[in-house]
Amino acid sequence: MSERKNNGSMSTAAGILLIIxxxxxxxxxxVAGFLLGTVGLGLSMVPGAEGAATILIVCGVIxxxxxxxxxxxxxxxxxxxxxxxxxxxxxIGLFTIGFYFISSILSLIALxxxxxxxxxxxxxxxxxxxxxxxxxxxxxxxxxxxxxxxVCPYCGKNFKx
Ligand SMILES: [Zn+2]
Numbered sequence: 594m595s596e597r598k599n600n601g602s603m604s605t606a607a608g609i610l611l612i613i614x615x616x617x618x619x620x621x622x623x624v625a626g627f628l629l630g631t632v633g634l635g636l637s638m639v640p641g642a643e644g645a646a647t648i649l650i651v652c653g654v655i656x657x658x659x660x661x662x663x664x665x666x667x668x669x670x671x672x673x674x675x676x677x678x679x680x681x682x683x684x685i686g687l688f689t690i691g692f693y694f695i696s697s698i699l700s701l702i703a704l705x706x707x708x709x710x711x712x713x714x715x716x717x718x719x720x721x722x723x724x725x726x727x728x729x730x731x732x733x734x735x736x737x738x739x740x741x742x743x744v745c746p747y748c749g750k751n752f753k754x
Contacts, residue, residue: 601673601749604713607706608670611683614699615664618691622660626653659689663700670707676714679707 633649636642666682669675686700731738733750744751 601710601713603706603710604670604673604679607679607683607703607710608667608672610699610703610706611663611667611670611679611686613667614686614689614691614696614703615660615662615667617699618660618663618686618689618696619657621691621696622653622656622689626657629653656689659685660691660696663689663696667703670703673714676707676711679714680704683707 629649630653633646633653635646636649637646663682663686666679666686669682670679683700683704686703687697689696689700691697729738729740729742730736731745731748731750732752733745734748736745736747738745738747743753
């Protein structure tokens, strides 16, 4: 039996936090973007105010894009796909200021969790000693695993399923 059952828990928590932050930020920015866009369109009717109108609309669009990136980063962290993308998304999340900075705070916690859970993404754990090669490899991650393993010690894949 595996003693490493909590494999990936930090990145999972970070992923959930980022998804919540991303959704919050997205709601905030869709509403804000709509308001900014409306004000922007109004301003664009005013001669000489086209510059300000463009800035307002661009701000709204950037906010929505940042929110979507944060959300995608959360999904990436849950799937442990790309550590760099999840890390970048949590940094981007800091600037989303959804629901008056709640999404920024969640992103900060996610950033810390992702930063310290790098090995969860790559399955690298220096404290774990490599078992003797048996010729059996995990069909999920391709790493050598003990002959009698029922759960992959690297990726947590359950072979009994
Ligand atoms: Zn595996």
